[in-house]
Amino acid sequence: MELRQLRYFVTVAEELHFGRAADRLHIVQSAVSQQVRRLERELDVELFDRSPRHVRLTEAGTRFLPEARAVLAAEERARASVAEFADARARGLRLGTSTGLGVHLDRVLDAFADLAPGFTVDLVSASSAGRLEGVAAGELDAAFVRGDWPLPPAAQGSGPGGRALLPGAVDTDVDGVCVVPLWSDPLVAVVSARNPLARQADVAIEELAKVPLRLVPRRRNPPLVDLVVGACAAAGFEPVPGAAPADADGPGSLQDNLAAIGAGADLWTVVYASHAASLHAPRVAFLPFRGGGLALTSGLAVRRPPSRAAALLLDACARLDDLAS
DSSP: OOHHHHHHHHHHHHHTOHHHHHHHHTSOHHHHHHHHHHHHHHHTSOOEEEOSSOEEEOHHHHHHHHHHHHHHHHHHHHHHHHHHHHHHHHTEEEEEEOTTOTHHHHHHHHHHHHHSTTOEEEEEEOOHHHHHHHHHTTSOSEEEEEEOOOOOOTTOSSSGGGSOSSTTOEEOSSTTEEEEEEEEEEEEEEEETTSGGGGSSSBOGGGGTTSOBOOOOTTTOHHHHHHHHHHHHHTTOOOOBOOOOTTTTSTTHHHHHHHHHHTTOSOBEEEEHHHHTTOOOTTEEEEEBTTOOOEEEEEEEEESSOOHHHHHHHHHHHHOTTTTO
């Protein structure tokens, strides 16, 4: 028994005419007659009393009609439930995030809300590798990541907001995932507010040569560690490693570092300038690096081609003309 046979039977029962039923179903009359006959053979009863002048339901057909309608109604409910789920998913953005995005995340989400009202946003925190894998698996529509990708030329292409949909996209080693560079994220040095350097407007990295440096383990953030250690080497020194707390691999390691530095420990570390702006840490000083240059590029990881939600997010980013500033 097939759903289309039930649908054809119910339509004929309502019209009591095979020709009119075929017109409603937008198929030829012979197909309707054939499928109803197959249904009758399977049920081993005649559902219609056919004559040259009229078509009427038999007693079996009369009994079968409400049950057939109930099956078709159940089919519609099943389809509607899936359609509702699919529509909700299609109108949702699953976005991977990391710490330190600061005001950038707020501005991007505000622009997305203006561009796509009614969309829900689900923020998912995970490691950089976990975010890329989530995008590749379709569990995330997009994810913010940091690395050493080159910034794209300003306002290129003909896509939304005057830019191509995937401007300057760089393929990753994760199949089907690329990264669209968005903005440069400068780093700032963090020292104790009691440190004499805290009275300066900025700091040269060589001024920190004798101060122990505490960073996250390289396996957790290779681009950040390589950037800072490389900048120290370029300034002519190898940083003195600062002893890490016992839970340095835990999610609170940055807070541990800030607490230790704020308590007067002879240490320094780095945070993203955008993150520093949102931190309430009066016992530490955030110092821009003199001459700049200590920065990582933040980008948006998406699949090729991007999902509808990811494409709208890219459009929202493109509309923020000063995003890279």
